[in-house]
Amino acid sequence: APATDRPARTDTFVAGLGSEPDSLNPVMGYGADGGSLMFDGLVSRNADLSLRPALATTVPEVKGKTVSFTLRSGVTFHDGTPLTSKDVAYTYRAVLDEKNDSAIRGDYAAIESVEATDPATVVFHLKYPYAPILQRATLGIVPDGSLERSGFEAKPVGSGPYRFVSRTPGDKIVMEANPSYWGGVPAIKKLVLAFSSDDNVRATRMAAGEFDAVELPPKAAGRFENTDGLTVHRVPSADYRGVMFPMNEPVTGDLAIRKAVNLAVDRAAMVKTILAGAGRPAFGPIPPGTTWHNPAVEGSPAADQAQAVRVLEEAGWAAGADGVRAKKGTAAQFTLMYPAGDSLRKELALAVASDAKKVGIDIRPTGLDWDAIEPRMSKDALMMGMGTPFDPDYTNFETFHSKFAGKGFFNPGHYNSPEVDALLEKGREETDPAARKEAYDAVQRRIRDDEVWAYLVFLEHVYVVRGAWTGVAPSVEAHEHAAGGLFRNLAEWRPAA
Amino acid sequence: MLRADGLTVAYDRHRVLDRVTISVPPGEVTGLAGPSGCGKSSLARVLALLLRPAAGTVGVDGEEVRRWRHRAAPALRTKIALIFQQPRLAVDPRFTLLDVVAEPLRVARRPLDRAERLAEEMGLTPDLLTRRPHEVSDGQLQRACVARALTLRPRYVICDEMTTMLDASTQALLVARLEEYRRESGAGVLAISHDTELLDRWCGPGATVHRLGPAEAGPGQADGTGGTWTRT
Amino acid sequence: MTAPSRLRVDGLTVRFRLSDATVQAVTDARFEVRQGECLALVGESGCGKSVMAHALLGLLPGNAEVTGSAWLESGDGDAVDLVAAPEEVLARSVRGRRIGLVPQSPATHLTPVRTARSQLEEALRELGNPASADDLAARAGLSPAADLDRYPHELSGGMAQRVANALAVAGDPWLILADEPTSGLDRPLVDATMAELRRLADDGRAVLLITHDLRAAERVADRVAVMYASRVVSVAPAAAFFAGPRHPYAAGLLDALPSRRFTPIPGRPPELTRLPGGCAFLPRCDRASAACERVPELAEPPEPAAPQGAAPVSPADRQEVACHHPLKPLELDRNVAR
Amino acid sequence: MIRALARMAVWRLVFAVPLLLAVTIGMFALAKASPFDPVRQYLGDRALTTSPEVAERIRANWGLDRPLAEQYLTWLGNLVRGDLGDSRSLHRPVAEVIGDRLGWTLLAVGGALVLMLAGSLVAGVLAAWRRGSWLDRAITGTAYANEAAPVFWTGLLVIWIFAVKLRWLPSGGLTDAAATTVEPGDVLRHMILPVVVLAFSQSSWLVLFVRESLIGALREDFVIGARARGLRERTVILRHALRSALLPFITLLGARVPELVTGAILVESVFSWPGVASASVQAALSADFPLLAALTLLATLAVLVGSLLADTAYVFADPRVRVLGVS
């Protein structure tokens, strides 16, 4: 049985992670969605994803194109310098500064300027009404001028519950509790984020007792189930996988084909075997169980081949000799690309192809690298993955708005629906949550009706934690790993009595 | 005439031959004697165009040699046959004895029957020809090397201690064969040996026997003087 | 009582198995080398001398089959059969220590990547000989300063021979198997080498000298054994042998010396893969008769070489010859006289 | 001889500069022709949600839109001034990235090299000496299996045995997870498994080549000569046969260094060893010019030194090589 005999370390907590951040600088995108324990944002999230004040004293209201934050007083950075509005303004300006090559600059495109009106107040001026701006305020704040100072990467300074101690690139990052944290001193005094990219190795190191907690693929986590002293957490996510169809192609452009694929895929089997149970069937881009989900957009997790066949027959796709249907000389055949290095997408693509074959659609999976995929996206279907739980505007706006058709990875299938365009714009500008909800409900329904994607599954992320803890508060996770996963609120974990 | 003028040979600055002059006229036997380690084999290698001298010239039938080893024209190289002192080192261990004898013929794309005939003349029985060098005795190997040297009817044959591994009878046989060849083809023979008795008997009256002194002794002299003596 | 040490070879036979034939390299060899004695082994090229030497040391290749026995008896009654002895015994106590070998092609028996000195010093060290490499080299006729620090490929033929000679005595062996120890050496060096071998024999060791240099053998050998086509065909005291060999082949051999007739024995040596049933020398022999269809035994010839009426011959003086029609001692004298 | 070696070294120096130039130019050309877009690799996961304008701007900032020659000359100019540039994928100065990691890689690779050398000599010699025996079969079989099996199998197996079952050694990282300082003893303990796995995984070639050439050497006359002299079996094998069979081994040691680094990549990632090798994959895949160019420069120097050492070693290992000279 895996190690339980190791004396519990109360002072040090080692979390085993699969990937290491390239950068520890929030400006470059580190923990932008609040996933960093070293940096505080203006706001942070509760477990249910609702916002709560952090460096700001309150979660402000967005009024038209401005929003202003009042800063908590007495907060200092780890090096002792006080945190003021100048630092906040600096951070956001640094992100927006084209010279800084920040990977997240695009996310803040709505911001016109940031102003530090007085030491305790920052005002954001927006280019256009942008409701999700508050969600973007989770970005960690760095001290004024830190990018110009060399060595910030090597020894980052923030104001969060943990402060940086050391980093061995490729191995680990060590942090210690910030004794003067405004939110209270964390119970875990020393925190080590250890990196090990191989899933098997991570599981083995967990078994060897080197880790106190680890993130694992579902299959590898299976062996820790029902082990004394270990808890397996399955955390739902908004991270979906689905087939993105090119809408202007003869085969995939046909609604019947898309519908048939959607009906023919056996999502339940995918969840059960490919995800080893750690997931849920998906029918739309917004995960069930979150505020923005439209419960009307649901379907049957099991395949409905009969219905799929009926749809195809009705649309004139007649069965051919070789088992592949055809309509007016066009065979029901298309290519499904998947990124070659991503085995999950590969397996899903193969499963989709197998399911579709049963109803007479010939899908040919092709593994390519992203750079080869990009130019082909308007022609060939793609096994895509995305999703964030924070705001329905995130990603969906670009993915479905026709003005982004063919722009990079935004709306690569050239989906074009004026109605959806209008709804998306309304959702973005509207500040009233009820009105927004209504708009996004409609968006979800339209996308479902148009079968823009064949959504397959939402993933669950699996963690194994040693020992008993209180305060563990998983929340629905995003596609990107910038939210910290289960460990996002480690500062609040307390050993159970 | 195969001749060398003012030959100096040095290995890595260690001088072995110092301005030695020697000539091997066709149709005659020339002897070469000298203490062990004085540079006889080195001289032989130079004369066979296998070793580039540090100084001096080598001329073959009046033509001065400018290129050595591979670069020398094959026609020139095959004019001069060298019978190596140490037969074990001088044959490729992967070759059969027949391959060894026939190699020059193969290179020249000539029929191989001459090889078998020569081998037989040297007293090698047919069963030996299919064996590899380490499956025959040293004397047998040496005879194969002699046969090889004669396959292409060279104009000059340099015999470096050709008979060290051979019993008296076989020794006599080989010398007789070589003499036969010399008489019939008019080739020049350079016989290198320590065995003065053998040299006396082989070269016969009137032949030149060069005596090479140790390199430290200074320049080797031209025919008839200094370290060389002519038998009368 | 301590008996003299000796090497007693009895029925030693070596066969090489080839894919299509069997080589009879040594057949039923029978002879002795006694303490203080130098036995010269001569014979036609390819008759099996070197193979015999290697067989005595257990150094034959994998396709060789050795039968018979070769007892190495030391004075204190300890005896080891070199044929049957396991490899470890040979390696630990025989090779180098009790029997030293001068291999026939010395240059190929030296490790090409190490200098002569390092190999010599190593041998001295391993064999527990306190002598210095320089002394040993000097005794073999090398100039320690100039020659020892060379790699084998930098040695002249004669130098390699001298290095091999020095290596063979590094372990101060009782018996020295010297296979052509003088090839490539000039006359003074040959004389020195032979004198050294003689000295070793006189010191109570023994020497088995395989050589083609009959003149040198004449000077140092006590007895001479002649091999022909894998068999020992004659063993005789040196004086008697050179005065008048009893075997026709031996006579022919002596006759072929440059100082004598310098003509080869007529005919060709037999193929060792297809030896005739009878005397192997038969096709080349002018004395052959019907009796020669039978293999002759090695035995004392009918007319003893020693003068009539002399004291009984000591074993060292005994002559043996394997011939149905041995020569009379005088027949050769006539030849010599010419 | 010393003079010959010195001449060889001088020739190497003469060739080094054009070679370095050629390699770096080649590397730039390769990186340019690489199907991987540096900007997309830089953006990582976010590439899918970043607008093309942002990506274009980054591209322009990096000068990727300028002609290759200009990019190269700029890089070269900076290099001459001692500025290696900033690593794009790691957001840090290249010098710092390499400085942080190179030592650890050298430590691991050096340790592995020594271990590999010793281990494969022993194994290869045993196999050749007891040729055809079960020991030989076991050694050669393992060597082939090792070459056929992926490194991560070996790594996992070793971790499973020594870290999970026996609990003798830590399974990964440079130091104990909880340690904040780098103690030599601690590093040493953490080094054992990766170094052993690295050495083992790369040793097949050496073992088999040692065996091969030793078998060849054992059939030579001089081995018989050495045996006839009464030398101990060990001396015969090691100081005569092996000594003369060393040439391919030395060559391999030199030639396998790049492979060793490739192997180090996998081992570093399995054991979370913070070396430069894993950074080099990242650099290659993300077409991170500055880091890649610096690493290539390092590699070229290492290869040059390696081959110089190997060629020098030839001359010592086999004096016959000297005759016609090594260039």
Added chain:
Amino acid sequence: MTTGTRTRPSTGTRDRRRGGRSRRLAAVTLAVLGLAVLLVPLVARLDQSQVDLAAASLPPGLAHPFGTDELGRDVLLRVVYGLRVSLLVGLVAAAVSATVGTLVGLAAGTLGGTADRILMRVVDGFNSVPHLLFGIFIVALFSPGATAVVISVGVTHWMTAARIVRSEVLALRSRPFVDAAISAGSGRARIVLRHFLPHLAPHVALAAVLMVPHAVWHETALSFLGLGLPPHLASLGNMINDGARSLLSGDWWPSLFPGLFILLPTLAISTLAQGWRDRTDPRRRSELQL
């Protein structure tokens, strides 16, 4: 004292017999694998890429002798298909790199001087560029596929063979028998072909055999980057990589069987190569009987 007549037997025959048996076994193995690779795809009625999630991760049994993988594909069938790809890539790439390496090594070693200097610096140059980058580039030049992979492996892996060959040639070319061959009128080409190559053959063969599994892994690395064959097509390396994920849930069969089938042909080929070498090595018989 007894005068026993004991025999030191010839070890040759016993050795030959034992060697013969393992060589025959190797030949049969290769033949069977070859036949399977050629014939099975013709007669198989199962589709190797057919996913059957209901039958996922079945242990070896009657219906699936090697079990099924995590997508329910038959491991045996995929091993056969994988062998096809991997053997092809492995053998051809090994042959290409060994040939190129031998040619370069021979050229450098025999020509010597400036040619040697330049060629060896080229070797150094090729060694300096990260193999992966080089391989990627080559594949990108051609369109991804077996040919591109083979070329990529060949181009990045000939250097080892080149260096080994050169070092051996350096030692060989000063041997007196080469002088003898020159004296017999042989030109460079003949000496290389008749004298050098046979001596080098065992080393080249060993390098080539070792390249086979290496090439298989190279192919997998490329395929993982989307540059080789598509990763869902069965190749032994891809299968092992895929199978590694199920290792921890205790499913050993999806990765073990393909692993065995990389090893099997490698061992068989190496056994044959050894046999061939022993047959051609004239000194085989001269090994001492110890």
